[in-house]
Amino acid sequence: MSRHLIKGNEAIVKAAVLAGCRGFYGYPITPASEITEAAAKYMPQVGGVFLQAESEVAAINMLYGASAAGVRVMTASSGPGISLMQEGISYMAGAELPCVVADITRAGPGLGNITSEQSDYHQVVKGGGHGNYRTLVLAPHSVQEMVDLTVLAFDLADRYRNPVVLMADGFIGQMMEPVEFPQAVTEPALPRWAVAGTEATRTNLISSIFLDNDKLEAHIRHLEAKYEMARRHETRAEELYTEDAEVVLVGYGIVARILKAVAAEARADGLRVGVLRPITLFPFPTADFVRIATRAKVFVVVEMSNGQMLEDVRLALNGTRPVEFLSRVGGNVPSHHEVLAFVQKQVQLSAQSEEVVHVG
Amino acid sequence: MSDDLEMQYEVARSRPEAFYERFDRKDELQHQTHYCPGCGHGIIHKMVAQAIDELGIQNRTILISPVGCSVFAYYYFDVGNVQAAHGRAPAVATAVKRSRSQSIVISYQGDGDLSAIGSAEILHAANRGENISVIFVNNAIYSMTGGQVAPTTLLGQRSTTTPEGRSAEREGYPLRVSELLGALEAPVYIERVGIGDNKQIAQAYRAVRKAIENQVRGLGFSLVEILSTCPTIWKMSPVESQRWVHDVMEKTFPLGLIRERTKDAQPHETPAPAPADLRKVLGIADQARIVPHQVAKSATNLQVRVAGFGGQGVLLLGEILAEAGLNAGLEVSWLPSYGPEMRSGTSNCHVRISSEPIDSPLVTRPDVLVAMNEPSLHKFYESVPPGGWVLYNRDAMPGECKRTDLNVLARPFTQIAKDLGDARTGNMIMLGALIECTGAVPWQSVDAALRQMIKSEKWLELDRRALARGRELMREPVEEAVHEG
Ligand SMILES: Cc1ncc(C[n+]2csc(CCOP(=O)(O)OP(=O)(O)O)c2C)c(N)n1
Numbered sequence: 023m024s025r026h027l028i029k030g031n032e033a034i035v036k037a038a039v040l041a042g043c044r045g046f047y048g049y050p051i052t053p054a055s056e057i058t059e060a061a062a063k064y065m066p067q068v069g070g071v072f073l074q075a076e077s078e079v080a081a082i083n084m085l086y087g088a089s090a091a092g093v094r095v096m097t098a099s100s101g102p103g104i105s106l107m108q109e110g111i112s113y114m115a116g117a118e119l120p121c122v123v124a125d126i127t128r129a130g131p132g133l134g135n136i137t138s139e140q141s142d143y144h145q146v147v148k149g150g151g152h153g154n155y156r157t158l159v160l161a162p163h164s165v166q167e168m169v170d171l172t173v174l175a176f177d178l179a180d181r182y183r184n185p186v187v188l189m190a191d192g193f194i195g196q197m198m199e200p201v202e203f204p205q206a207v208t209e210p211a212l213p214r215w216a217v218a219g220t221e222a223t224r225t226n227l228i229s230s231i232f233l234d235n236d237k238l239e240a241h242i243r244h245l246e247a248k249y250e251m252a253r254r255h256e257t258r259a260e261e262l263y264t265e266d267a268e269v270v271l272v273g274y275g276i277v278a279r280i281l282k283a284v285a286a287e288a289r290a291d292g293l294r295v296g297v298l299r300p301i302t303l304f305p306f307p308t309a310d311f312v313r314i315a316t317r318a319k320v321f322v323v324v325e326m327s328n329g330q331m332l333e334d335v336r337l338a339l340n341g342t343r344p345v346e347f348l349s350r351v352g353g354n355v356p357s358h359h360e361v362l363a364f365v366q367k368q369v370q371l372s373a374q375s376e377e378v379v380h381v382g
Numbered sequence: 383m384s385d386d387l388e389m390q391y392e393v394a395r396s397r398p399e400a401f402y403e404r405f406d407r408k409d410e411l412q413h414q415t416h417y418c419p420g421c422g423h424g425i426i427h428k429m430v431a432q433a434i435d436e437l438g439i440q441n442r443t444i445l446i447s448p449v450g451c452s453v454f455a456y457y458y459f460d461v462g463n464v465q466a467a468h469g470r471a472p473a474v475a476t477a478v479k480r481s482r483s484q485s486i487v488i489s490y491q492g493d494g495d496l497s498a499i500g501s502a503e504i505l506h507a508a509n510r511g512e513n514i515s516v517i518f519v520n521n522a523i524y525s526m527t528g529g530q531v532a533p534t535t536l537l538g539q540r541s542t543t544t545p546e547g548r549s550a551e552r553e554g555y556p557l558r559v560s561e562l563l564g565a566l567e568a569p570v571y572i573e574r575v576g577i578g579d580n581k582q583i584a585q586a587y588r589a590v591r592k593a594i595e596n597q598v599r600g601l602g603f604s605l606v607e608i609l610s611t612c613p614t615i616w617k618m619s620p621v622e623s624q625r626w627v628h629d630v631m632e633k634t635f636p637l638g639l640i641r642e643r644t645k646d647a648q649p650h651e652t653p654a655p656a657p658a659d660l661r662k663v664l665g666i667a668d669q670a671r672i673v674p675h676q677v678a679k680s681a682t683n684l685q686v687r688v689a690g691f692g693g694q695g696v697l698l699l700g701e702i703l704a705e706a707g708l709n710a711g712l713e714v715s716w717l718p719s720y721g722p723e724m725r726s727g728t729s730n731c732h733v734r735i736s737s738e739p740i741d742s743p744l745v746t747r748p749d750v751l752v753a754m755n756e757p758s759l760h761k762f763y764e765s766v767p768p769g770g771w772v773l774y775n776r777d778a779m780p781g782e783c784k785r786t787d788l789n790v791l792a793r794p795f796t797q798i799a800k801d802l803g804d805a806r807t808g809n810m811i812m813l814g815a816l817i818e819c820t821g822a823v824p825w826q827s828v829d830a831a832l833r834q835m836i837k838s839e840k841w842l843e844l845d846r847r848a849l850a851r852g853r854e855l856m857r858e859p860v861e862e863a864v865h866e867g
């Protein structure tokens with residue numbers, strides 16, 4: 023099998039086509055536009071539909087329509103566009119429609135700037151739209167994962183009948199790395215619930231409205247049960263040197279790449295540093311944190327945000343271990359050296375506090 | 383006249399096949415609709431159902447219901463049903479139709495839904511000429527939410543949010559959406575009708591049927607605006623309501639044909655079938671590469687930063703280097719700067735080539751800095767660690783760059799390229815020098831990368847010559863770093 027040097031954003035579209043995606047409705051925004059452009063190129067050639075919508079509001083509602091018609095469908099956007107899509111994402115979760123949304127994040131709030139931040143975490147992972155729903159969120163940290171997690175995203179979206187967000191930062195979207203594409207080509211069957219304009223699907227209804235309180239409550243409980251199932255079966259994380267790590271670095275996306283470099287260097291210096299990288303941001307790998315915390319002394323969260331995933335890490339550890347936080351925002355990336363220095367400081371501090379314990 | 387009466391009888395009394403016999407999706411009173419007595423929605427639903435019957439399209443029909451009093455249209459229509467967000471029905475309909483071209487998609491919308499919150503979606507669906515049928519029920523008010531002003535509310539008409547009546551200064555004028563859409567090229571059929579009396583109802587039915595039939599014939603975008611009644615919010619009897627449509631609404635919203643181009647319309651094409659070989663279309667069919675064992679004997683870990691003006695081939699240089707590394711069986715990463723710098727005309731990229739998996743693709747301490755202009759040299763000069771290389775596109779380093787712990791090759795690469803045949807191959811000369819000084823990738827994998835990426839024979843030749851020249855420049859005897867005064 024050959025490896026292809028390809029940009030993350032383009033890899034998403036090729037993987038989507040292999041995964042059976044035959045609809046793309048989008049609106050341009052940096053740094054996600056290459057996805058929309060690649061979809062414009064390939065969708066018509068593979069018998070799919072590409073349409074540049076009049077807004078992200080329209081685009082996500084087009085996903086609603088295509089998905090209702092039983093097509094594997096996706097869109098791509100970034101911060102400001104994802105904000106506009108929240109309406110449709112809530113409707114799709116409510117109506118139990120699968121779709122894949124690629125969020126190639128940029129810096130905010132407002133127009134912010136087009137460089138990378140990880141500040142969409144709250145609006146994506148916590149469900150930025152209205153109502154009791156969640157999206158499943160996958161966070162690739164390499165171009166290969168742009169491929170693998172895109173394919174996974176379509177499968178999860180169908181399995182859970184729910185929107186899945188592929189959340190990558192601008193770096194992962196813009197960079198090129200060699201990837202292997204899956205050999206398998208998916209040809210999805212028409213879902214039995216779809217409304218496809220045929221006799222067999224005539225009695226089907228796609229809707230998110232439940233006028234009766236009890237029926238809506240039952241529906242929400244049903245959605246929750248799906249999310250609970252996702253928590254049990256779909257949680258993914260990568261660990262590096264965690265078996266004996268005293269300091270555990272936590273980050274996702276491009277940050278995780280930097281953390282891996284830092285950990286390797288710290289190890290070379292004899293420091294017991296490990297990395298825990300959430301791959302699924304929802305469901306969050308809480309159990310992994312709990313397990314690793316039995317040995318680790320301190321967790322260091324590094325984020326290109328003001329501490330959004332940090333909250334989930336704190337919830338997962340529930341006060342059992344200290345959680346330190348290193349933040350860069352505005353499009354700045356924490357440098358390898360900056361993180362290393364921060365880690366060295368934590369190691370020192372934790373050694374000191376141990377001495378105190380011994381003395382006391 | 384008697385004809386019309388008969389038609390109206392048909393519309394009003396018998397149950398069309400496209401209606402359910404019992405409304406099981408309703409929670410209670412499943413033998414009657416949820417509409418108020420005399421509500422226009424009930425009458426218009428029957429028109430739509432009857433047209434579906436007459437055209438024999440029940441199995442193919444997909445009804446998009448809006449947000450408004452007709453949100454529950456799916457209680458009644460025995461067709462495929464999709465309920466859409468407020469105002470978004472035309473976007474939903476667009477994708478349903480494009481996904482299932484054999485289906486007949488009817489977007490049913492109220493005037494708040496279509497002319498206010500959904501004004502962008504209807505405008506663009508119409509402008510794209512989507513092959514859908516829109517039934518636009520204009521009752522001049524937001525009914526479902528209890529009677530607030532709509533863009534279509536008449537001047538002087540009271541609503542809960544215009545308690546003194548609509549004024550042009552405050553709320554603007556009643557929006558004539560059909561006329562607005564009539565200004566577009568794409569729509570094939572737009573007509574405004576009413577349900578003010580039996581005659582109007584008969585005409586309304588013909589229009590509804592035509593709008594749907596146009597789609598069956600593949601002709602394109604059709605919209606029927608129906609001036610409708612809302613006795614409850616208007617606080618009128620059903621009979622008074624009909625009269626109000628006839629005597630008052632019509633003055634602001636004149637009935638009649640606004641667009642009729644069905645004669646010249648060409649049936650929409652159905653999309654082409656999917657190709658057999660997806661991988662080929664995607665450009666990811668297996669390709670032969672140079673086998674790894676030919677090369678990369680020792681451990682490799684090269685970090686490069688390339689920087690210069692846009693148009694100097696900064697990104698391409700990096701890409702060819704990365705592709706060459708891949709050809710040599712190594713791990714590679716290439717990361718461009720894509721920020722605001724792009725606008726200011728400079729660009730740079732990070733390239734890593736390694737025999738081990740690459741952790742961070744960000745290069746903060748480059749082993750080699752390729753500086754294609756002076757600002758780039760200044761920006762990254764200090765980041766090069768001792769023993770690193772700087773390739774600089776001038777015949778001498780600027781005076782302030784005095785480090786003695788670096789290897790430097792300062793040459794006017796762009797000028798040399800010009801002498802060689804084309805100034806634009808300056809990047810390739812620098813790449814040649816880089817390959818030579820690092821030895822990170824073998825020459826044959828660089829050549830293979832060139833062949834993969836440069837499709838024109840002329841450019842391939844120029845680039846090969848440039849690479850060779852770079853190699854020579856690097857091999858020339860090392861001299862002391864020259865500094866500009
Ligand atoms: C985003 C959003 N905003 C507001 C509402 C509340 N809302 C429901 S129906 C409606 C107005 C509907 O009026 P119209 O389209 O004229 O339909 P009618 O009820 O008159 O048939 C509004 C504002 C909503 N459901 N969603």
Ligand code: SF4
Binds near residue numbers: 525611612
């Ligand atoms: S409130 Fe008006 S539009 Fe709504 S059902 Fe009653 S009469 Fe019809």
